[in-house]
Each structure stands twice: as C-alpha cells, then as structure tokens.
Amino acid sequence: MPRRFRTPRRTSLAVAAAAGVGASVLVAAPALAHGYTSDPPSRALLCKQGAVTNCGPIQWEPQSTEGPKGFPQSGPADGTICAAGDSRWAPLDDPRGGTWPATRVSSGPYTFTWHLTAAHATTSFRYFITRDGWDPARPLTRAQLDPAPFLQVDYGGTRPPYDVAHSGTLPAKRGRHMILAVWDIADTGNAFYQCSDVDFG
Template sequence: MSSPLRAPARTRTPGRKGLALAASAGLALPLMISSPALSHGYTTSPPSRSSLCATGQVQNCGPIQWEPQSVEGPKGFPQAGPADGRICAAGDSRWAPLDDPRGGQWPATRMNGGQAFTFTWRLTAVHATTSFRYFVTRNGWDPSAPLTRAALDPQPFLTRNYGGQRPPSTVSHPATLPAKQGRHLILAVWDIADTPNAFYSCADVDFG
C-alpha cells in the first residue's frame, strides 16, 4: 500500500520588519569598516620613547611597540591633560612603560643648546590641527623620576599653530634649541582641533 502524499513544506517569507533589520545590519558592517581612522602620530626626530620601542632599540615596552602612534589623551596641557607621572603615556595605562624613567637610562639624542634643530613627526593618520607645542624640562630636574608639570619649563619653547588645517603625513618644525646643558626630556604635544584629545610624545635628549 502506497504512502499518502504529503504537502510540500511551506517556506517562511520574512516580513517587512525582518527585511528592514537585515538591510540595516548589512549596511552597518560596511559603514563600520569604511569609517575613517582617527589621527595618530609620534616624533621621529628626536626619536620619542614610543619610536625607540617600535624600532626595537628599547625592549620590554609592552604593546606600544606595535602602536607607537597611539599615545593619545585629553588635551588642554598643562592646565588639563594627563596627570603628573602619566604624561608620557598620555594617561593611558596600556602605554605605562613610557612613563617609567628606567633610572634615567633611556637612549638620549645628542643636541647642542642654542643651535638649530628640526623636529619631525610621522603621522599615520592626519587630522584637523590646532597646534604642535614643545616643552623641555627645567635645569636640575630629576631624570630618574616620572615626568611631572613641575619638572617642565612652564612655557613651550616652540609652538606651531595650524588654525584647524590638516598637516602632511610627515611634519617638520625647524627651531632654535633652548640653551640647556646635560640630560633633558622634550615633551611634544599635538593638539587636535576637532576632538577633545591630543597626542603626547616624550623624547630623551642630551645637550652635552
């Protein structure tokens, strides 16, 4: 005896709501992938601590060795911004090895006080810019201690204003170096115009 015929299974058609959700999900993924990268950058001349970690000249740096351009924190320095002792890492605990003075033994770039020097940034993503500013430590500061505001001269020795313009991917700022002697630290701050953040770059130098 033959089996009774069965009606074919009905295929469920998604309703309007389901189609709308699927469409929005499909659009969300490309939008997420194609969103522009945030601005990033670090000093290469003199080489910043993050640059030295990225090139392997300094070891045991943690994840900053893969992201030397990501030292980003609140802007408004020195009135606001990262807390004292956390300035070189921009207040980000992921980059804490940059705040470690290592007993004052970070490799230092040789400079001559009072002479010409060109500061250089490498920007992996550009952004509308307010300014680049450069601070240097006071005479008599302690290179074996984490950087604080009190350790810096209160005013930047070099400021380059951009008025919201976007800089090129390689930025050069010729300057006359401050009249210093011995080991110092230069803090470069890249202030972003259209976000609440800035990028912080610490470089160890020796004025001889």
C-alpha cells in the first residue's frame, strides 16, 4: 500500500520560513569579540593547553569568558569573577586549594599579551592585582583586589589587532598573587575577564 504524504499546514510552513529567516540573520550577524590573555597565561588558557585538567568546556573556549561590564562597580558577582559570572566556566573560580600553576614574575616592567579570536571596538584593557595578604585558597572577590587597576590602556572605541601587547609595570608584591585582566567592549554591554596566577617569589 503506497505511503500517503500529508501536505504541510500553513502554520508549519510559516514556522519553517521564520526559522530560515532567523538562520540567515544569525549567519549575517557580525562576530562577537573574544579573547584570552597569553602572557601571563590565564587559567582559561592553561585549561586549553592541558596544563590543568577537569576544567569543563572552557578547555575548548578559553576566549569566551564574557560577562557584564562595569567592573568593579558592577559586573560578575564576587566568587564568579574568573568565570565572568557564567556558570559554564565555574571551574575557573575554583581556587583548587591555591594550587593553580603560577607564572614566575618580578616587580617592574612587564609586557601583557592577549590573543583575540574576534576583535571588537574597545573601550580599554585594565589590569588589577590582588592585595597583599589575600587568600589564594578562596574564590576571587573585589575585597581581595587592590581597588584601582595598576595598568589601563584606553582605545577610545577603536578595534585592536588580534595579538595585543601592553607594556606596564608590575607593582611591588611578594609570593602568590592573581592578575585580573578586563577587556571592556565599547559597543556592547559586556567585557571579557581573564584570571592569571602569578608568583613574585
């Protein structure tokens, strides 16, 4: 007995048409900004490289730690800063008992680098560091950071290159610390957050 094929209803055709239009819009939309710090390497990059395991999906998307901008007045909640407030990247907020690999650094001149997988109009790149006496065995909070960035590079809405370098000066510190790099996007409500563990010795 031959199979009968039903003629699609008008509503089904309308839904299919709408889906096709949506797909076209998604394809045509400009790429969103993404990027990660490569020097000092961020926790996200260490996960991508396999230097740290049990990271969850951030190992495939180290460039995607995107959250609300306006830090420190607003932005990700305390304890979720390294993951940019996104629960998918929560392993980045886990202090692992203070055992994340730390890059050896010294106070003084330092060149900070980012690798961008999608550039975007930029307000600034800002770099914060933890206070003396902070607890590396606890998730990062605003109270653990020096209140002002030790380095800020303004872009005035221009688009940075895909590999970015910023020359600055690391403040006088001792022992383990964390550097929080914040990339503020000019034409969206978001920023990118990258946490790097460092050791001043």
